[in-house]
Amino acid sequence: MSAERSHDRIEELIALDALVGLDEAERAELAAALVEHGDDCPVCAELLASTADAAAAFAFALEPAEAPDGAEERLIAAASARPVPTFSPAAAPVLTPLPGGADEPTKERRPRSIGRWVAAVAVAAALLVGGISGFVAAPRAPSGTTQFLAFAAQPGTRFASFPTKDGSSLTVAYRPGETNAWIFGSGLQKPAGGKTYQLWWGAKGTPLEGMHSAGVFVPIHGNVVSPVTVDTSQPGTLLGITIEPPGGSPAPTSPPITATTV
Amino acid sequence: MDVTVGSLEEASDRELVGRVTAGDEDAFRLLFRRYGPVARALALRVVRQPFLAEEIVQEAFLALWRHPASYRDDRGSVRGWLMATVHHRAVDLVRREEAQRRRVDAADPPDAVTQDVAEDVAERADLKERRAAAIAALKELPQEQRQVLEMMYYQGKSQSQIAAETGLPLGTVKSRTLLAMRRLRALIGEPS
Numbered sequence: 001m002s003a004e005r006s007h008d009r010i011e012e013l014i015a016l017d018a019l020v021g022l023d024e025a026e027r028a029e030l031a032a033a034l035v036e037h038g039d040d041c042p043v044c045a046e047l048l049a050s051t052a053d054a055a056a057a058f059a060f061a062l063e064p065a066e067a068p069d070g071a072e073e074r075l076i077a078a079a080s081a082r083p084v085p086t087f088s089p090a091a092a093p094v095l096t097p098l099p100g101g102a103d104e105p106t107k108e109r110r111p112r113s114i115g116r117w118v119a120a121v122a123v124a125a126a127l128l129v130g131g132i133s134g135f136v137a138a139p140r141a142p143s144g145t146t147q148f149l150a151f152a153a154q155p156g157t158r159f160a161s162f163p164t165k166d167g168s169s170l171t172v173a174y175r176p177g178e179t180n181a182w183i184f185g186s187g188l189q190k191p192a193g194g195k196t197y198q199l200w201w202g203a204k205g206t207p208l209e210g211m212h213s214a215g216v217f218v219p220i221h222g223n224v225v226s227p228v229t230v231d232t233s234q235p236g237t238l239l240g241i242t243i244e245p246p247g248g249s250p251a252p253t254s255p256p257i258t259a260t261t262v
Numbered sequence: 263m264d265v266t267v268g269s270l271e272e273a274s275d276r277e278l279v280g281r282v283t284a285g286d287e288d289a290f291r292l293l294f295r296r297y298g299p300v301a302r303a304l305a306l307r308v309v310r311q312p313f314l315a316e317e318i319v320q321e322a323f324l325a326l327w328r329h330p331a332s333y334r335d336d337r338g339s340v341r342g343w344l345m346a347t348v349h350h351r352a353v354d355l356v357r358r359e360e361a362q363r364r365r366v367d368a369a370d371p372p373d374a375v376t377q378d379v380a381e382d383v384a385e386r387a388d389l390k391e392r393r394a395a396a397i398a399a400l401k402e403l404p405q406e407q408r409q410v411l412e413m414m415y416y417q418g419k420s421q422s423q424i425a426a427e428t429g430l431p432l433g434t435v436k437s438r439t440l441l442a443m444r445r446l447r448a449l450i451g452e453p454s
Contacts, residue, residue: 012436015443018346019414020353021421045336052338052346054446058415059345060396064299064389065306068316072294075320076287079327189332222337 007043009033014047017186018055027169028152031186031223036145039220048221148173148182148225160239162258170224172199172239174232174262181214181230188219191243198244199228200252204236204261209251211240216248232262275340283330294323297341300389301348307416308352318355322347341392353418399449407442410435 013030016022022030037044151157152173162170168187175181183199191197196218200211215228230239240256242249270292273281281289298319305315325332325347333343400408413419413427421439425432 011444012440015440016421018443019411019439020350020418021414021439023420049336049338049342050447050451051443052342054443054450055349055415056339056342056345057396057399057446057450058411059300059304059349060341060389060392061400062300062303062307062393064393065302065315067298067302068312071298071316071320072291075294075323076291078320078324079287079290189329192331 005037007047010037010044011047011051014051018051024169024171027186028171028184031169031184032145032148032225034186034221034223035225037221041221044221145225147227148184151180151182158262160260160262162239162241162260164258168222170241170258172228172230172260172262174230176232179229179231181228181232182225183215183217183228184223184225185219186223188222188224190219190222194246195243196246196248197224198242198248198252199230200240200242200256201230201232202238202240203234204238206238208255211238211252213248213250214239216244235262237262276335279326279330279333279340282327290323290327293326293340293344296389297344298323300341301344304345304348305352308349308418309355314355315352318348318351322351349415356418396450399446402449403442403445407438407445410438411442411446414439 010030010033013022013026013033016026017030034041034044154175156175157173158175160172160174162172162185164170164185164187168185170183170185170188173182173184188197196216198216199214201214202211212231214230215226217224217226217228231237238259238261240252240259242252242254242256244253270278270281270288273289273292275293275296278289278293282293301319301322302315305318306312309315309318322344326344333340337343403411409428410421410424413424414421419427421435422432424430425435428435430438
């Protein structure tokens with residue numbers, strides 16, 4: 001049972017997350033650990049809830065600040081406005097929201113550099129060697145998380161991050177010349193109505209209906225670590241994510257909610 | 263929706279979020295009135311510039327309006343979730359505009375823990391109680407632990423940055439962070 005596992009490292013990572021203090025390596029580690037424990041792990045759920053409320057103490061300790069004149073009416077007016085149109089497959093990647101994030105246009109967050117992922121790979125390697133999180137070293141068949149960490153730790157693995165907001169993250173780990181890849185992320189909302197996220201890939205300039213399915217995934221505890229299949233042999237390959245009916249669709253049924261290139 | 267103002271005022275945060283999910287603008291306004299002032303104070307404390315703070319607060323509440331289902335009641339209180347949303351946005355902005363922040367960093371606001379709760383006569387009674395409880399909890403933390411958390415939370419600094427600025431070993435910063443958050447969870451830990 002997940003409750004019998006050690007939660008020491010998860011506790012540490014959740015605390016850091018509440019302080020917006022996770023680096024990419026730690027974010028990947030937390031996502032993998034939460035997925036490994038599952039959506040029904042009561043200890044993880046309690047840690048997530050109590051840590052969020054504890055961090056909020058810093059906000060509630062401050063003297064409240066009165067709103068400037070008209071702030072509420074400006075908010076209501078903005079809420080009544082239609083969301084700004086988002087993605088065009090022919091265009092460069094545009095910041096668009098994942099459900100659970102905001103959907104106002106803001107500055108694009110650049111995909112994280114490969115250099116910063118050196119640390120992530122190092123952590124993954126350390127996890128594999130040392131079994132820091134416990135579950136990695138557990139004497140059982142390799143889990144999806146273990147396979148992901150092994151994949152991420154191999155030389156030549158690259159990472160393409162999707163623009164996201166509000167502390168959420170979503171990244172594809174891939175190796176040029178290979179079609180096996182992984183998507184992992186955190187802070188993601190589970191699509192409503194049993195729907196699923198679906199990852200698509202296509203060469204630069206591919207129309208929406210010509211995109212290829214790379215796989216479907218649904219977050220657990222807001223986190224995802226899932227194998228996908230992409231062909232990244234061509235520079236500029238476009239990756240996009242849509243929300244699709246259960247099981248996925250043969251072709252995207254809507255424009256991607258977020259996209260990036262490799 | 264057939265809801266009187268009185269019933270809305272008495273509604274819990276979670277009930278209000280449920281009404282927002284159904285498109286209830288009055289419930290949305292009420293949540294904004296309940297937590298907008300704290301959200302604004304937090305954003306202002308982090309980004310230091312009123313117009314940016316206002317933008318962050320508006321974006322955070324718009325996110326609630328447009329994606330209320332992103333709140334999960336098994337992940338903590340509505341207020342904690344709202345403040346986390348504001349905090350993430352504020353820290354993201356600070357980190358993106360670090361250079362700009364340095365230019366206005368001279369006048370450091372007072373430590374939240376040293377502020378006088380009793381002097382704030384305009385504050386709602388329940389918020390005042392919550393503020394007093396938050397301050398009391400923070401005061402319970404050893405000063406060296408609180409310092410680390412405040413540098414992370416209010417200034418958006420990484421543990422490595424804190425280690426570099428304070429001269430503390432990174433391991434010490436990490437252990438203080440964990441111990442302080444563990445203690446804070448126990449102090450704040452009423453059921454959400």
